[in-house]
Amino acid sequence: MTTSPLHSLDIRLLRYFAVVAQENNMSRAAQRLFMSQPPLSRHIRQLEERLGVTLFVRHTKGLTLTDEGQRVLDIIQPLLALQDKTYVALSQLGQTGTPSLRFGLTTAFEQGVFNLLEIELEARVGALNIARHGSPELVRQVRRGKLDAALVALPLETQGLTVIPLDRQEPLIAALPAHWPEAKADSLTLNLLNTRPLFWFKRERNPAFFDYTRDIFRRAGYSPNCIEEPLEHDVLLARIARGEGVSLFPASFAAIQRQGVVFRPLNNSPLRVQSGLIMLADNETRFGWLASVV
Numbered sequence: 001m002t003t004s005p006l007h008s009l010d011i012r013l014l015r016y017f018a019v020v021a022q023e024n025n026m027s028r029a030a031q032r033l034f035m036s037q038p039p040l041s042r043h044i045r046q047l048e049e050r051l052g053v054t055l056f057v058r059h060t061k062g063l064t065l066t067d068e069g070q071r072v073l074d075i076i077q078p079l080l081a082l083q084d085k086t087y088v089a090l091s092q093l094g095q096t097g098t099p100s101l102r103f104g105l106t107t108a109f110e111q112g113v114f115n116l117l118e119i120e121l122e123a124r125v126g127a128l129n130i131a132r133h134g135s136p137e138l139v140r141q142v143r144r145g146k147l148d149a150a151l152v153a154l155p156l157e158t159q160g161l162t163v164i165p166l167d168r169q170e171p172l173i174a175a176l177p178a179h180w181p182e183a184k185a186d187s188l189t190l191n192l193l194n195t196r197p198l199f200w201f202k203r204e205r206n207p208a209f210f211d212y213t214r215d216i217f218r219r220a221g222y223s224p225n226c227i228e229e230p231l232e233h234d235v236l237l238a239r240i241a242r243g244e245g246v247s248l249f250p251a252s253f254a255a256i257q258r259q260g261v262v263f264r265p266l267n268n269s270p271l272r273v274q275s276g277l278i279m280l281a282d283n284e285t286r287f288g289w290l291a292s293v294v
Helices: 011-023 026-032 037-051 067-091 111-124 135-143 207-219 233-241 251-255 281-292
Strands: 056-059 062-065 100-106 127-133 149-154 162-177 198-200 226-228 247-250 261-264 272-279
Touching: 011 026, 011 037, 011 067, 026 037, 062 067, 100 111, 100 135, 111 127, 111 251, 127 135, 135 149, 135 272, 149 162, 149 281, 162 233, 162 251, 162 281, 198 233, 198 247, 233 261, 247 251, 251 261, 272 281
Parallel strands: 100 127, 100 149, 198 226
Antiparallel strands: 056 062, 149 272, 162 247, 162 261, 162 272
């Protein structure tokens, strides 16, 4: 039996550290872990004391991993992945007959487009559990083994996962206040909206999609004043209706009838959202059939 002073280290401290390292922000990490910030900060300090190293440099914009912190993260990631895989395997011990499926659906698309898919999945599996989140959160849950697979919006950072691009894709369209003069046009261009505030997300929420859209904005000569968008679509649409700004949505959201908001296509715009199926490589044998359904 080991006599290391770390043999009694609570593995939850390592999990907390990994989440903080991913977010580089204590507040966001606390939200992901469903805890308040002060106890999370205490846990990180406790881990630093146990390891005898400084894991983060604290500054006004958040946190930055130290070299020691990066080495600790590299060391513990295989352990955390093995823990997730072990829990999944244990949870499946008592399962017999038709398999169950824990499946994620991205909220990037209007949820009505998934009605037929959900019916098809319910007919194929013994028990279906659906989780609806933004695509980056679905990536995290698939990596941690909390979901067997997920349908996400691409482009997206998916390192370490199997990604199967799907045929479904939707152009981005403009959602704007009905009382704006631009709302009278049947279609728009990005240039016509250049003087209007744009509700948009911060890069840290989805770096791959942010960079994809920002490159298209630059080539189109589109450089709007951006306002951080609310996470909830209903809140965002309410603020658009009040005339606070415009936003860009996948075309399926045009099915939503919201007083004070109109949806207009963007002429000659290459902005697209493509769907993709993601899963751990270990799940390809069990859930590879999903690609023919979604």
